[in-house]
Amino acid sequence: MGDLSADDFGDGFDLGSDFGDIGDFDDLSDTDTGGDTDTDTGGGEPEAPDEFSLDEEADAPDEGAPDDMPEELLLDDEADEFTFDDEDDIAAAVPIAEEYSFDDEDDDAEEAEEVGDDEGDGPDDDFESDEFSLGDFGAEFGVLDDGDDAAAAEGQEQDDEAAEEEAAAVAFAGFEISERDFERVKQTLAALPLNLKIAAERIIAEDKGSPKQQQNLVRRLIEGTSPKQLAELCGNILGKKINIPKDYRKKSGIEFEEEQRSLSYRFRKQVLPVLKVAALAGAVLGLVVFLSYRFVYRPVYAELLYRQGYELIPEAEYSAANQRFDQAFSLWRRRPWFYRYAEAFAEERQFSLAAAKYERLLMEYPFDKRGFLDYAALESRQRFDFESAHEILEIYRRGYSEEQLLEIVREGAQQGTAAGDRAVRRAERLENAYRFRNFNDIDVLVAQGDNFMLWADREDIARYEDARVKYATAIEVHGETDLLLMRMLLYFIRTDNYREVMPLKDLFQTDRRAEIDPYIYAELGGYLMDYDELDDAGDVLHRVLDKRFDIPELHFHLARYFSRVSRPTDQLTALNNAISLFEQTEPLTPRQAGMLVDTYGRAGRYHYEREDFLLSEQHFRDGISHYEQARSIGFLEPEERFGSLYAGLGDIHYYIAGELDAALRRFREAESAGYRTRELSYKKGFVHYNRERFEEALDEFMNAAGSFSANPNLLYATANTLYNNENFFSAEGYYFELRDRMERERSLIRNLLVDEDPRHRNVIEYIIRVNNNLGVTQQRIGERTGDPNKSSEGMVQLTRSMEFAENYRRDPQTGRRTATTSLAFLNMRETLYPRPEFELQIYQNIPRDFSDLDF
Structure with a gap:
């Protein structure tokens, strides 16, 4: 192959045209190709352009790229950026532009002229071989300029064999490339973005990097590697980041002039901007309307x-x-x-x-x-x-x-x-x-x-264990927080585990900074009262009171506490607070509904004890109404505390109003609601006895006695009922039992004060009444059996009753006998002097309850 000159690179390697259309690469503002770059040309160091603009070039259609460019050489729109170290050092040594912009759209023709040397008149003059040189680029490939006489002479001195080899291949950095590969190198360089092409030329012309890196670059250029990969390779060699402009276009100066004369170019530069403004305004208006609506x-x-x-x-x-x-x-x-x-x-x-x-x-x-x-x-x-x-x-x-x-x-x-x-x-x-x-x-x-x-x-007590497992799992995962320890405290309260409750109570009472759950802590106060721990209960409840006032459960338990420590005024205040707060709570849980009913019952009994019967009756009725409502929706089940409200209302009918039938109805409702006591059975028996329903009365008295009862009122009522049922033998047994008890009790009284001590008078009254009733019963047995001994024993009992009546039923002031004749005296007279129209009589009246001392 003969001597090569710069013209041998052809149009594909025409740096004049290359630099002529750098246009609006604004990011090349820092590029200086003539700073430290040494060239072999004699025309001096060309100055790098101050500004570049390729907006119009960027907007040009794809036909500006070479038709025969391999597909892999076309830059992907999503080309990545590469960053390399030591960027500052390289920039200091060779001031090449690091960033490029395509934003401004100025006159392309003007900027194309500005790219050249200040003294040039056009694209053809800007990049003549004497104005810009690739340095040793051609020499590195074995390609020489026409004016290089030394190189030409050296080519003439080569022997024929070397000339033949050079015609077939070009030598570079210890390896050779063929003429065809050299053309591929030029073609690849021509298709690269300007900044990347300059970087590749610098590496080859200025011998940058190691020979191995240079050889790798040349091979990549021959293969037509994509700009993205070449940018990465050149950046590694130069130690700086090389940015690939998106949608870069490469055109020659002639192509650019032809494009300026085209209709599409004029449309793009004159009509399209107006359309863009109109479209933008419409889009903004539409966006405002859409956003306002949306x-x-x-x-x-x-x-x-x-x-x-x-x-x-x-x-x-x-x-x-x-x-x-x-x-x-x-x-x-x-x-x-x-x-x-x-x-x-x-x-x-x-x-x-x-x-x-x-x-x-x-x-x-x-x-x-x-x-x-x-x-x-x-x-x-x-x-x-x-x-x-x-x-x-x-x-x-x-x-x-x-x-x-x-x-x-x-x-x-x-x-x-x-x-x-x-x-x-x-x-x-x-x-x-x-x-x-x-x-x-x-x-x-x-x-x-x-x-x-x-x-x-509510349903299944076995579920307490499931609750414990959940709380224990939470503690295992999240630790012993106050929240979880409070839940465990509630679990131990509900399962009545006193041994576990007390340590947790001490833990929270000792640590005043601990976060307590006021609802659980209020329940703790009630639990402590159940075990008579009144001091601890008071401390716990007052701690909750200091934290929260609006908890109805707190005031419910405070009412219990004040009742236990005999503070009636505070008890009434707590009861009223509890009722008010419970009534404001919606919806109530079943437990809260039960507390509300219980609170009404406590308030009713409080006023009953103080003989405020109207207010007491109102509280009982309100509580019963709440209970029946909760019962109808399945919130509550019968319990003794709920039934006590019916019993309290029945007592008002029983003792105060004297409405025995109404009282009996309430007593029955009390039992249906879960309130069953021996005294309630006695009261029901009393109503039946009073209404002469002796069979029903006897059943109730038996229920009141249970397996056995020594209550004198119950013994006396049962004996009288048996007598009225003409069960004289059983009645005789009850009378004997009661008489013996009363006489033993009389013997224990050293100073009998009938007029001063009601208990003493009650003992004497029982002796008088029981002896009379026993005597009449024995008389009835004697009449029925024909046993004269029974009649005689009956007369003895009547005599004893007469004696006690004569001695203890005197005027307390004068000591004279009363004008009232005892029933025993009348029965004795009828026994001695019987009359057909007269029947022996017993004392029919019975006490109203277990503790009643008055007949």
Whole structure:
């Protein structure tokens, strides 16, 4: 091959045209190709242009690129950027531009002229071989300029064999490339962005990098490697970052001039900018309208609809409320309104509607933690569906089971094809998403434990153990927090584990900074009173009082405490506070409902003891009303404390109003409500006795006695009932038992003060009455059996009754006998002087209760 000159590079390597269309590469503002770069040309060091602009070039269509350029040489729009170290050092040595911009669209022709040397007149003059040189680039490849005489002479001195080899190949850095490969190098360089081409030429011309790196670069140029990879390689060699402009275009000066005369160019530069401005203005206006509608009108109108529906719920227009909700939700999705609607439905006791709202919430927001917790609380605390509450919380922890997912699909399929498809997608989404749930979320574990506590308290006591497991699991995972220790304290209280309650009580009482749950701590105070720990109970309750005043359970237990320590004024205040706070609490839990009924009962008895019978009766009636309402909805079951309200109201009829039939009715209701005492049976027996229903009276007296009773009032009432049933032998036995007891008691009284001590008078009255009744009974037995001994024994008993009546029924002031004749005297006279119209009589009146000392 002959001598090579710069002209041999052809158009593909014409740096004049290359530099002529650098246009608007604004980022080359820092590029200086003539700073430290040494060239072999004699024309001096060309100055780098101050500014470059290629906006019009960037906008040019793809036909500006060479038609025969390999596809891999075209730069991808998403070309990455590469960063290399030691950038500052390289920049200092060779001031080459590091960044390029395509933003400004100035006159391309002007900028094309500015790219050249200041003294040049056009693109052809700017880059003559005497104005710019590749340095040793041609020499490195064995290609020489025509003016280099030394190189030409050296070529002439080569032998024929070397000339033949050089014709077939070009030598570079210890290896050779063929003429065809050299053409590929030029072609690849011509297609590169300007900054990358300059960098590649610098590496070759200035012998940058190691020979191995240079050889690798040449091979990449021959292979037509993509600009992205070449930028990375050149950047590694130069130690700096080389940015690849997006959508770069490469055109020659002639092509550029031809493009300027084209209709498409004029349209692009003259018409298109106007269209862009108009389109932009229209887009901005449309965007403003869209955003105003989307983010102003729709949210405001949706909020109005939400509130309208919410206000319809207290008016019982539930269907209309849900319609407003659906309209609002279609305009603007607002999660908080799900909670508000559900809570409002629950307050109206529309639990099914509340549950449906939670169901839809979880359908729209499958991982809403508050939704799961509130829904479970609704099922547990208000619907008492503890099993459903547990399943809801388990779904949050572990996800839907296969059966539940299939049920979702089946329900969707029943509503149509579209709904079925949505159900399938939802089931798949739930199945995948719930695999990543938190199994040991502390709030969910505590909620499950609380649900089990309610479950055990209401239905199945075995669930207490399930609650303990949940609390223990939470403690194991999250540690012994005050919250969890409080829950364990509640568990021990409910299971009556005194040995575990006291250490926890001491722990919280010692640490005054510990966070206590006021509801649990108030229950602790009541529990301590059950064990007569009154001092600790008072401290606990007053600590809660210092923290919270508005807890009705606190005032309920304070009323109990003040009653125990004999502070009636404080007791009444606590009772009134408890009633007021319980009445304001909606909805009441079953435990709270029971406390409210109990509070009314305590208030009724408080006023009864102070003979304020009207207020007492009102409290009893209010308490009974609350009990019957709670009983009707399954909140409460019969308990002694609830039945005591009926008994208290019955006592007002029994003792105060003298309405024995009304009293008997209330006593029976008391027993139905769970209040069964021996004295209540006695009172019922008294009513039957008074109404001469002796069989019923005897049954009640027997119930009052139980297996055995030594109560003198009960013995006397039973004996009289047996006598009236003409069961004389049994009556005789009861009279004997009672007479012996009374005489033993009389013998224990050293100083008998009948007129001063009611108990002494009661003993004497019993002796008088029992001896008379026993004497009459024996007379009846004698008449029935014909046994004269019984009649004689009867007369003896009548005589004793007469003696006690004569001696102790005297005027306390004068000591004279009263004018009243004793019944024993009349019976004795009838026995001695019988008359057909006269029958022996017993003392029929019986005491009203066990403790009554007055007949």
